[in-house]
Amino acid sequence: MSERIFGGVLLLMSLAGIWIGWDLRPPVSYEPVGPRAFPLLVLALLGVCAVMLMREKTSDTVWAPPPVLRRIGALFLIVLAYALLFDKLGFIVATALMTIPVARFFGGSWKQSVAGGLGLGVGMFIFFDRLLDVALPTGLWLNGILG
Amino acid sequence: METLSLLMQGFAVAGTPENLMIALVGCFLGTIVGLLPGLGPINGVAILLPIAFAMKLPPESALILLCAVYAGCEYGGRISAILINVPGDAGAVMTTLDGYPMAKKGLAGPALSMSALASFIGALVATIGIVAFAPLLAEWAIAFGPAEYFVLMVLALCCLGGLVGDSLPKALTACLIGLFLSTVGIDSNSGIYRYTFDLLHLQDGIPFIVIVIGLFAVSELMLMLQNAHAAGEPISVTGRLMFNTQEFMLAKWTMLRSALSGFFIGVLPGAGATIASAMCYAAERRMAGKDHQFGQGDIRGVAAPEAANNASANGSLVPMLTLGVPGSGTTAVMIGALTLYNITPGPTLFQDQPVIVWGLIASLFIANVMLLVMNIPLIRVFVKFLSIPNWLLVPGVAAISLVGVYAVHGTTFDLILGTLIGGLGYLLRVMNFPIAPFILGFVLGDMMEQNLRRALSISDGDPSILFASPIAIGLWVAAAAMLIGPRVMKAIDARRVPQEAVAH
Incomplete structure (x- = not known):
């Protein structure tokens, strides 16, 4: 079933891609094959694959049980929020905030999670930013202090 | 002779104090990444590349680091396979079959040291193989025109698509998604923006690192939550660490045979360490006749897969260095690393970038000696890393990514964007879509399109140029065979197995 739904979505997306790509023609062309041929070819083949996926009779997809699936969804949202706040809050704060719930998901106690979050945030900041010269965001509010 | 002097130059590059240090760090990190269940060479290389x-490491140092990590992962995978019965990476699956029973019998030390030696022999044979064959192959491939190149890349994708995963439509789908994503951004020939949706950040295309980290790090975190099972306590390494002479004599030809076949399997695009170790294990088991304990802790059962998977991991560098066409997910990431440094991979690499190529090959020799030295006496140090709890490891990986x-x-x-691609990667992986063709498609997409357009410019739009030369025709035939062949074989096997089961 999962494959069929995925195949359907994929088919719609490749058709949309072909529709968008149809107008990719340069004003002046110097070559027999322009910028539109390759993506259209790939999308057409993708559409064929999507149809083949929809026709597959057996499915070997095993989804995790719903409670685990909910936690996986939550983990995804946490990482997404981490990505959003990485620059704004600065590496140390964002990492500490991300670590606490993620560590809890993987069986850490509250104490371990908080300590781990602070440790990872500060430790990795020192390691990457100061030792390895990989610039990390300090966050606006810390800019004055850490420079 | 010329090869030898070039190799000496390579040792001069790899032997500078900085590069030796980088190789040492890479070996150490690689072994750790390899032994952690869930993280394999591709994750390690993906996370360390950016x-x-x-x-701002110079390109040769960056590649030395990545290769050391790659080599280290292949050593590390066996540690968790032997001590907790969970392969640290896919290539070590076969090592669990005899490694874990040996450890349970109190022979963890000999199992670990023998597998370290087997890994070393595998890697050494393969590196010598690279020195012997790669320059020849590169010279031959220099005659390729754009049409042959395009077909060669089709072949590489077909090999991987045909060999990994069980479903052909799924492998092709993954590959085509990768190819499509590579077209996003400005088209360098016409200056037209393709599929950027007026987003400024997409104009240069989707950065390679974003795709790699999304597919191999972010999605891995979600899979780790899904597969979170309490791994057993590692068996402690007690008693003697080294294998004895008798064990060595039993396994020496096994190691050499597996190393040789592992190398050749690795050179074929698509057939990676997993296939090599499974094939060599099965072959050794058959050759052992009646007098064996395979499955219950035979020393040859750890020697064969470890020699094979290290040999094939190194062998897979051959198509990457000589043709610029990677044969596996990990080498696809390395090709991406080259392009990040504005180095065009391909057969001219040996001529244009001798420092990088030979420095890399020399550093493989050095890294493997380091790994052998590290992995026998320091084994207890590495075992400690098995007890890193997931609650610390997972947020750590998320942050590093x-x-x-x-x-x-x-x-x-x-x-x-990386996180969203990670979400897509998770869905694909749960539905058993192989991910290696995805990354290979993304890496090769631009080169494929450019070569196709160049070929058709030469022939003024006539597609028959793609079938004009004997090389091109040969490559097309090979591509079709690779796509269909493995599945036909599987179908034949599937028919034969039930009969064998009856016979036993």
């Missing part, structure tokens, strides 16, 4: 780039993505452009956009 960091090497951000540290985002650091890597951020280091390239420093934009929130890349971080979010």
Whole structure:
């Protein structure tokens, strides 16, 4: 079933891609094959694959049980929020905030999670930013202090 | 002779104090990444690549780091296979079959040291193989025109698509998604923006690192939550550490045979360490006749897969270095690393970038000696890393991944895109779509399109140029065979197995 739904979505997306790509023609062309041929070819083949996926009779997809699936969804949202706040809050704060719930998901106690979050945030900041010269965001509010 | 002097130059590059240090760090990190269940060479290389780039390492040092990590992972995978019965990476699956029973019998020390030696022999044979064959292959491939190149890349994709995963439509789908994503951004020939949706950050295309980290780090975290099972306590390493003479004599030819076949399997695009170790294990088991304990802790059962998977991991560098066409997910990431440094992979690499190529090959020799030395006496140190709890490891990996993505452009956009691709990667992996063809498609997409357009420009739009030369026709035939062959074989096997089961 999962494959069929995925195949359907994929088919719609490749058709949309072909529709968008149809107008990719340069004003002046110097070559027999322009910028539109390759993506259209790939999308057409993708559409064929999507149809083949929809026709597959057996499915070997095993989804995790719903409670685990909910936690996986939550983990995804946490990482997404981490990505959003990485620059704004600065590496140390964002990492500490991300670590606490993620560590809890993987069986850490509250104490371990908080300590781990602070440790990872500060430790990795020192390691990457100061030792390895990989610039990390300090966050606006810390800019004055850490420079 | 010329090869030898070039190799000596390579040792001069790899032997500088900085590069030796980098190789040492890479070996150490690689072994740790390899032994952690869930993280394999591709994750290790994917996570470290952006960091090497951000540290502004010169290209040869960055590649030495990545290769040392790659080599280290192949050593590390066996540790968790032997001690907790969970392969640290896919290539070590076969090592669990005899490694874990040996450890349970109190022979963890000999199992670990023998597998370390087997890994070393595998890697050594394969590296010698690279020195012997790679320059020849590169010279031959230099005659390729754009049409042959295009077909060669089709062949590489077909090999991987035909061999990995069980479903052909799924492998092709993964590959085509990768190819499509590579077309996003400005088209360098006409200056037209393709599929950028007027987003400024997409104009240069989707950064390679964003795709790699999303597919191999972010999605891995979600899979780790799904597969979170309490791994058993590692069996402690007690008693003698070294194998004895008798065990060595029993396994020496096994190691050499597996190393040789592992190398040749590795050179074929698509057939990676997993296939090599499974094939060599099965072959040794058959050759052992009646007098064996395979499955209950036979020393040859750890020697064969470890020699084979290390040999094939190194062998897979051959198509990458000589043709610029990677044969596996990990080497696809390395090709991406070259392009990050504006180095065009391909047969001219040996002529244009001898420092990089030979430095890399020399560093493989050095890294493997380091790994052998590290992995026998220091084994107890590595075992300690098995007890890193997931509650610390997973957020750590998440943070390092985002650091890597951020280091390239420093934009929130890349971080979010990487996370979204990670979500897509998770869905694909749960539905058993193989991921290696995806990354290979993405890496090869641009080169494929450019070569196709160049070929058709030469023939003024006539597609028959793609079938004009004997080389091109040969490659087309090979591609079709690779796509269909493995499945036909599987179908034949599937018919034969029930009969064998009856016979037993």
